[in-house]
Amino acid sequence: MKLSDKAPKSGSGMTREATREPGIAALDRVRKPSRLKGLDAKTATGPGRKPDDRTAIAAPTTPRVAVIGLGYWGPNLVRNFYSVLGENLRACCDRQSQRGQFILQNYPGIRFTDDIEVILGDPDIDALAIATPVDTHYPLAKAALTAGKSVLVEKPMCSTAEQAEELVDLADRNGKVLMVDHTFVYNPAVRKMKEVVDSGQLGELLFIDSIRINLGIFQHDVNVVWDLAPHDLSIVQYLVGRAPRSLSAFGAAHAGNGIESIAYINLDFGDGLIANFHVNWLSPVKIRHTVVGGRKRSLIYNDLDPIEKVKIYDRGITVRHDDLEGRRRQLIEYRTGDIWAPHIAQQEPLRTMVTHFIDCLREHKRPMTDGRAGLEIVRILDAAQRSIKAQGGRITL
Ligand SMILES: NC(=O)c1ccc[n+]([C@@H]2O[C@H](COP(=O)([O-])OP(=O)(O)OC[C@H]3O[C@@H](n4cnc5c(N)ncnc54)[C@H](O)[C@@H]3O)[C@@H](O)[C@H]2O)c1
Numbered sequence: 001m002k003l004s005d006k007a008p009k010s011g012s013g014m015t016r017e018a019t020r021e022p023g024i025a026a027l028d029r030v031r032k033p034s035r036l037k038g039l040d041a042k043t044a045t046g047p048g049r050k051p052d053d054r055t056a057i058a059a060p061t062t063p064r065v066a067v068i069g070l071g072y073w074g075p076n077l078v079r080n081f082y083s084v085l086g087e088n089l090r091a092c093c094d095r096q097s098q099r100g101q102f103i104l105q106n107y108p109g110i111r112f113t114d115d116i117e118v119i120l121g122d123p124d125i126d127a128l129a130i131a132t133p134v135d136t137h138y139p140l141a142k143a144a145l146t147a148g149k150s151v152l153v154e155k156p157m158c159s160t161a162e163q164a165e166e167l168v169d170l171a172d173r174n175g176k177v178l179m180v181d182h183t184f185v186y187n188p189a190v191r192k193m194k195e196v197v198d199s200g201q202l203g204e205l206l207f208i209d210s211i212r213i214n215l216g217i218f219q220h221d222v223n224v225v226w227d228l229a230p231h232d233l234s235i236v237q238y239l240v241g242r243a244p245r246s247l248s249a250f251g252a253a254h255a256g257n258g259i260e261s262i263a264y265i266n267l268d269f270g271d272g273l274i275a276n277f278h279v280n281w282l283s284p285v286k287i288r289h290t291v292v293g294g295r296k297r298s299l300i301y302n303d304l305d306p307i308e309k310v311k312i313y314d315r316g317i318t319v320r321h322d323d324l325e326g327r328r329r330q331l332i333e334y335r336t337g338d339i340w341a342p343h344i345a346q347q348e349p350l351r352t353m354v355t356h357f358i359d360c361l362r363e364h365k366r367p368m369t370d371g372r373a374g375l376e377i378v379r380i381l382d383a384a385q386r387s388i389k390a391q392g393g394r395i396t397l
Contacts, residue, residue, distance in 0.1 A: 063150075063361040066091040066119045068140060069132035070099040073154060077129050077181075080354040082107055093119050116140065120147040127177070127361055130154060134222050138163040141178070145170045150177035152357045155230040156222075156381055157374030164378045168371035177360050179367035180374030182234035186352040188345045189309040190235055193292065193301055196312060196342070197239050202294025208236055208275035209291040216261075216281035223260040225251065225384050228279040233377050234369065235290065236267070236275055243376055245270035246396045251388040254282060265384050308341035315339075 065085060067077050070092055081089040091111040092103050100112035119125055120143055127150040130140050138158045141151045145167065157180045158164045171178035184190050196202065210232040219227050237243075244267035251260035265277040288303035299312045314337030319330060353369075360367045383395040 062088045063126045064090045070094040074131035164375040178371035182369040187349040203296030207293040213280035213283035214286035248394045249384040249387040
């Protein structure tokens with residue numbers, strides 16, 4: 001049984017448990033690419049070893065990237081960067097040297113180091129993709145930007161809004177790309193939702209109801225809000241395109257460590273639109289639903305539905321007014337029309353995200369999920385945390 005949405009992705013070649021096995025001999029501080037000499041990448045087999053010939057980018061203009069952090073999520077970035085860049089994925093780094101075993105076994109042409117200074121000091125590396133615990137995002141991203149590298153940082157961008165503001169400012173001043181991996185913004189189903197919303201088919205948006213619950217992995221460093229809500233908040237940020245005005249949040253810690261494992265967050269956009277989020281590591285079943293209610297139609301996104309992830313409902317109410325005995329009465333009529341499921345492309349969101357980052361590096365474009373988008377999400381997370389401590393007290397954003 002899957003315990004959380006942290007199931008290993010195909011081709012990552014390792015599970016969360018497998019990465020924690022002790023006793024693997026430490027590797028050399030920097031593993032030279034000479035091990036790959038004579039190996040034709042086109043004939044290499046195994047997870048992630050074969051660069052995609054169709055998308056590999058010509059060498060001279062190809063950015064050179066290093067992935068930092070090879071725990072649960074980092075190997076997914078490695079697999080995707082390698083499939084797009086081949087050996088312009090120049091190096092990987094994890095402060096636990098035994099993580100290098102994964103690189104050695106699956107990507108023998110890629111260097112590994114347990115020392116971030118080696119990466120920061122390497123003039124042949126243009127950008128870092130950071131997949132380390134949340135409290136390390138700020139110091140690592142700051143060091144990278146200061147060293148003249150661009151940065152892709154995992155969600156959530158930082159632990160505080162002040163840190164996020166500083167990174168945005170530093171990236172601007174140094175003319176570097178700063179992007180946050182809000183993976184769901186690159187999900188074809190979410191892209192379809194955006195298309196539907198922007199087409200006006202739903203009419204004015206009235207409410208959004210989001211549920212992301214399962215028997216999840218209890219994180220030791222962040223609560224369920226910082227772990228799961230960035231996904232849903234970034235989906236709503238992308239769909240709605242404007243920031244909420246205020247929020248209120250409730251949460252409960254049930255594991256005896258003071259870290260909330262259940263939370264409800266309510267956002268008010270100040271113009272009639274309200275959005276509700278339920279994130280929970282304690283649910284016996286896994287649910288990944290988002291309902292987007294519009295004045296004309298509504299849609300439901302079910303991330304677990306293998307085929308019909310997005311359904312549009314031509315259902316709703318029509319309000320009529322009637323003068324009866326001199327009194328103004330409201331009459332509600334219910335409409336029940338068709339339900340349909342638009343076609344959704346099959347594409348790995350992480351692959352799209354990585355490709356977008358590389359495009360932004362090459363063309364020096366502002367990413368869709370840039371530092372400012374990351375900052376806005378961190379502000380909401382930060383406010384949700386404060387509201388939970390204040391028993392749901394409303395906070396103006
Ligand atoms: N986008 C998504 O869908 C998604 C999914 C899961 C996790 N994440 C994010 O990825 C990040 C990492 O999560 P995880 O579950 O892989 O964590 P993890 O604890 O499994 O792995 C983190 C790795 O970073 C290494 N590390 C820590 N500090 C380091 C440093 N200073 N230098 C080099 N290596 C260092 C650790 O040794 C560890 O191997 C988090 O921000 C998390 O929110 C994103």
